[in-house]
Amino acid sequence: MSAQAILDLSSRRSSRSGSRRGQKSPQAPVTRNGLVADFLAICELDPDVEALRAPADPARFDIGGKDITHIADFEIVRDGASTLVDIVTDDDLMKHPLRAAAIHGSTSADGRPFSLETVSSIRAEPRFTTVRLIMACKRTPVTAGDRVRILHQLDECGAMRLVDCASAVMNTADGVAAVLALACEGLVAVDIGRPILPETQVRRRRLPYSDPFAF
Structure with a gap:
């Protein structure tokens, strides 16, 4: 094998090796249970949260003239005011983008605001x-x-x-x-x-x- 061929072979091996070293191991997907645990920890440490509970009954929403009922994941009370919250993963947003857009930022028939907590909002730094x-x-x-x-x-x-x-x-x-x-x-x-x-x-x-x- 010529010297040039040896150099070419060495270069290709170094390139492949460097490429493998540069590859990052895939991150484990963020699960809903993991997000819920993170959300509960935030609420536990937030002194403004007066109460946190799972709603017993569905809330009613008027979305585009349609009457929609939905049971939120949590109801948070701050300053005596209740807010309904759903915890959603990125996969949930991709599967139901229109539903998420329609409900997020809406207010239930009894006046409780509704919002979504996502990976980006729950795991925001610092x-x-x-x-x-x-x-x-x-x-x-x-x-x-x-x-x-x-x-x-x-x-x-x-x-x-x-x-x-x-x-x-x-x-x-x-x-x-x-x-x-x-x-x-x-x-x-x-x-x-x-x-x-x-x-x-x-x-x-x-x-x-x-x-x-x-x-």
């Missing part, structure tokens, strides 16, 4: 990463002493930087994880619309049963 980081701390054990110190500090100071709030922790190995674990319990609120940073704002989250005279 919120998606922030929620994942917070939920990863859910199982962090927080002692009674650390719990009281964190909450008392927030009661005294109001909103605090995450790094300052974590400084009250004495027993838990990771002070930041301790604060975020309380966020998973619904005891403190963290701004999930921004990345987790030292200056991330933390505040006490008022709960329906937090009134000391309630019992």
Whole structure:
């Protein structure tokens, strides 16, 4: 084999090898169950969500003069106002584009707005990463002493930087994880619309049963 032939063969092998290295493994498709789990995590950490439930009865919509009934996946209550929400994958949108376009942004006959939550809206950054980081701390054990110190500090100071709030922790190995674990319990609120940073704002989250005279 001539030297030129050897060089040509080597070049073709390098090209094929580089092509294989450049290929990315296909990503697993986003499932509806995965989207629902992500959506529930967002609602769990969002202090503006007062209630989240599955509607028991179908809602009625007037779409192009036609009376359509539909049972939404969820009903969210914010500020006393209810919104109906469906969770849809990209495949759902491709299979039913006209239906999605007709219902999205509509209002039911009883006045409840209807919207769709998609892959792009549920997994929008930086919120998606922030929620994942917070939920990863859910199982962090927080002692009674650390719990009281964190909450008392927030009661005294109001909103605090995450790094300052974590400084009250004495027993838990990771002070930041301790604060975020309380966020998973619904005891403190963290701004999930921004990345987790030292200056991330933390505040006490008022709960329906937090009134000391309630019992």
